Amino acid sequence: MNFLIWLIIGGIVGWLASLIMRTDANQGILLNVVVGIVGAFIGGLVISPLVGVGTINDGISIASVLVSLVGAIILLAIVNLFRRGRVR
Template sequence: MGFLLWIIIGGIAGWIASMIMKTDAQQGVLLNILVGIVGGLVGGWVLGLFGFQPEGNGLIASLLTAVLGAVILLGVVRAVTGRRPLPR
């Protein structure tokens, strides 16, 4: 059940982060899941630097941690590649 939960939370977190960063038109479901899962790792690492321990605090804390990390990840990718969101 843990792996399935990672995929679900990762997909939701990646989708929310892509909406925040306005990259949703450029990403599909699989990329949203990947961004969300990697974002969870990044978010956990960043929060750990500030003394927060997000693991074990429930689904909402996990989702917020993954969204934070995914936004950071998408921001870094945008800064490195120089890509801007597609106009709507």
């Protein structure tokens, strides 16, 4: 059951990040889930040590969703940088 909730929250985080970075038209549901989960991993590596909050992989809270969201935004910015040569 936790795995299903993890996928749903990852999809929501990926979708929100794609809306913020204006890449929502280029992505489907599956890619939103992948972006959310990989963004949570990046957020866990980069942001969690700075603020002392876990990601959605550690437990679901408002702070963990925000850390995962920032990680997903970082991921999409890196993808945009390599795809278009600039960050939107």
